[in-house]
Amino acid sequence: MMETLFYLFSGFRWQDALDILLNSYILFRLYVLFRGTNVIRVLLAFCLLWIASQAAVPLGLIITNWAKQGVITVAALIIIIVFRNEISSVLQTKNLKSFLWGIPRYQSHTPLNIIIESVYELADKKIGALIVLPLKQGLDSIVQGGVPINGKLSQEMLVSIFWPGNPLHDGAAVIQGDWITSAGVILPLSKRKDLPSSFGTRHRAASGLTELSDALVIVVSEERGRISLFKENKTLNIHNRSGLKKSLREHTGDDSTKKGFRHQTMELAAAALISLFCITGIWFNFSKGMETLATYEVPVEFMNPDQKMEIISSSASNVKVLISGAKPLINSIKSDQINIKLNLSQSVVGINKLSITKENIVLPPGIRLKKIDPSELDITLDTLLEKEIPVQPNWIGKLPEGLIMKEAKALPQTIRITGGGLALKNISTIYTEKILLDKITESGTATVGLVLNPASLRLKNHNKIQIEYLILKKSTL
Amino acid sequence: MKSVFVIVAILLLSAANVYSEQSPAKMVMIQTVMCESIENFQAVNPGVVFSISQGEVFCFSNFDPVFKKTYVLHKWYKKDRLVFTMRLTLSPPKWSTFSRIQIRDADKGPWRVEIRDPGDTLLKTLRFSMAD
Numbered sequence: 001m002m003e004t005l006f007y008l009f010s011g012f013r014w015q016d017a018l019d020i021l022l023n024s025y026i027l028f029r030l031y032v033l034f035r036g037t038n039v040i041r042v043l044l045a046f047c048l049l050w051i052a053s054q055a056a057v058p059l060g061l062i063i064t065n066w067a068k069q070g071v072i073t074v075a076a077l078i079i080i081i082v083f084r085n086e087i088s089s090v091l092q093t094k095n096l097k098s099f100l101w102g103i104p105r106y107q108s109h110t111p112l113n114i115i116i117e118s119v120y121e122l123a124d125k126k127i128g129a130l131i132v133l134p135l136k137q138g139l140d141s142i143v144q145g146g147v148p149i150n151g152k153l154s155q156e157m158l159v160s161i162f163w164p165g166n167p168l169h170d171g172a173a174v175i176q177g178d179w180i181t182s183a184g185v186i187l188p189l190s191k192r193k194d195l196p197s198s199f200g201t202r203h204r205a206a207s208g209l210t211e212l213s214d215a216l217v218i219v220v221s222e223e224r225g226r227i228s229l230f231k232e233n234k235t236l237n238i239h240n241r242s243g244l245k246k247s248l249r250e251h252t253g254d255d256s257t258k259k260g261f262r263h264q265t266m267e268l269a270a271a272a273l274i275s276l277f278c279i280t281g282i283w284f285n286f287s288k289g290m291e292t293l294a295t296y297e298v299p300v301e302f303m304n305p306d307q308k309m310e311i312i313s314s315s316a317s318n319v320k321v322l323i324s325g326a327k328p329l330i331n332s333i334k335s336d337q338i339n340i341k342l343n344l345s346q347s348v349v350g351i352n353k354l355s356i357t358k359e360n361i362v363l364p365p366g367i368r369l370k371k372i373d374p375s376e377l378d379i380t381l382d383t384l385l386e387k388e389i390p391v392q393p394n395w396i397g398k399l400p401e402g403l404i405m406k407e408a409k410a411l412p413q414t415i416r417i418t419g420g421g422l423a424l425k426n427i428s429t430i431y432t433e434k435i436l437l438d439k440i441t442e443s444g445t446a447t448v449g450l451v452l453n454p455a456s457l458r459l460k461n462h463n464k465i466q467i468e469y470l471i472l473k474k475s476t477l
Numbered sequence: 478m479k480s481v482f483v484i485v486a487i488l489l490l491s492a493a494n495v496y497s498e499q500s501p502a503k504m505v506m507i508q509t510v511m512c513e514s515i516e517n518f519q520a521v522n523p524g525v526v527f528s529i530s531q532g533e534v535f536c537f538s539n540f541d542p543v544f545k546k547t548y549v550l551h552k553w554y555k556k557d558r559l560v561f562t563m564r565l566t567l568s569p570p571k572w573s574t575f576s577r578i579q580i581r582d583a584d585k586g587p588w589r590v591e592i593r594d595p596g597d598t599l600l601k602t603l604r605f606s607m608a609d
Binding site: 393 | 522
């Protein structure tokens with residue numbers, strides 16, 4: 001258990017915590033912005049569908065899996081088309097503050113008393129009225145016409161909109177918060193056949209809107225001055241002010257009691273926690289579930305060498321490193337992010353066996369080391385020395401028939417070479433580059449370079465030397 | 478007086494004997510060359526480049542004088558790898574000697590022969606090449 005936990009949290013970086021918190025907040029914000037609408041319910045349905053389909057694969061439910069794939073493929077399109085109103089209302093009607101961190105408490109600022117008094121004044125005077133209180137769902141694609149008012153809600157203003165003779169009195173007035181946003185709005189008529197025969201056009205319009213949205217519509221009949229409420233395809237006749245106030249409170253969520261506020265806070269806290277758990281689960285699924293292996297060939301970097309010493313040879317200059325980690329992290333690794341550093345401060349002249357351990361390898365955060373190959377290097381170090389060494393020409397080819405090279409003298413005869421003491425110890429001659437004999441017919445001079453083996457040796461002065469040679473005819477015996 | 482003379486003579490002889498033991502007179506190498514062959518105790522076609530078609534190469538050394546029976550070493554190296562060592566006896570009063578190597582196609586390249594005395598002192602290095 002502890003090992004599992006250690007494995008899960010090994011390589012956990014501050015970037016991972018930021019990743020989880022950021023995406024949890026985005027998920028939480030989506031919930032806050034869309035809560036109360038059908039979007040959340042449909043998204044939950046899609047989540048359940050996805051979980052069911054995941055279970056369908058191991059169970060071998062072929063058609064279920066096939067159907068799921070089809071539904072999920074078009075899911076995004078369906079959500080955008082079906083919920084275009086909700087999405088546009090969230091994106092358009094909110095300011096930046098409410099979009100990013102504001103928490104709307106339903107229509108908590110709607111002055112219900114003004115609406116109630118206005119409605120009763122209209123009823124008393126038998127003036128027909130149609131008042132719409134939208135909730136979360138946008139109405140733009142459902143209603144038609146209307147004149148933007150965007151005026152502060154007041155009893156006088158609301159009554160005057162429906163006053164007979166007012167050009168806007170035939171349509172509906174839309175109230176959002178404490179603002180009358182528009183008036184003269186045409187609502188879609190209901191096509192239901194079970195509505196009472198006493199319902200006129202105003203009632204049918206109210207019913208039609210509530211069939212298509214989550215809005216509440218208040219209707220004041222012109223003939224009898226009756227007040228009716230329409231919500232979620234239901235009709236409620238209002239007989240007194242308290243009944244109207246209760247219904248409006250239920251709709252707007254204007255539950256000013258401490259209990260109601262606590263309920264909302266609890267709901268949001270639960271949503272925040274669920275968002276955090278969901279994103280954490282998804283993160284672990286991505287980072288641990290998609291664990292992958294990769295091999296990198298990394299050059300070895302030698303640190304703190306003695307200035308008087310030189311690295312003569314190394315059993316390997318590159319080391320293969322097998323690493324594991326989340327696939328996105330592995331894929332994002334750049335070659336310079338993996339380093340192998342070996343400390344030579346304790347090394348001596350000769351062959352040094354240096355082990356490569358985890359401490360020598362620098363890996364990016366979140367990446368674990370699995371294997372090092374080779375795990376040990378043989379590094380040969382040597383002290384720098386100078387040595388005077390004789391030069392010998394390296395002749396190749398064939399002298400013309402009848403000739404012999406009697407003498408060959410290098411100028412200078414010796415040269416100074418700098419190199420590791422061990423390398424110089426076994427060197428007693430420096431040879432020239434190959435000198436071709438075929439075209440030599442008489443004594444002369446050749447200018448040639450020198451061959452240094454091992455290549456770590458350095459010439460002190462001369463890169464090229466001269467070879468003076470003496471050619472004679474062979475004596476025939 | 479006669480006895481004193483005898484004692485002095487004995488002491489002188491003893492001292493001479495001790496001196497001769499401490500620093501014996503060494504042989505003198507008057508000539509050493511690489512050559513294609515040897516005829517009548519003389520090097521034929523001495524040189525520094527030899528064709529493998531020749532089949533063999535000689536290292537000829539001539540010592541004069543040689544004070545006592547001794548030896549020299551001919552150490553043959555191909556590049557810096559010792560190929561073989563030949564011990565050559567020298568006898569008074571003078572001596573010529575040689576070592577030789579049979580050469581094949583694989584022997585092409587730079588060679589050297591080191592001539593060393595019994596105390597491993599380097600007397601001379603001869604450098605040469607085997608070529609086509």
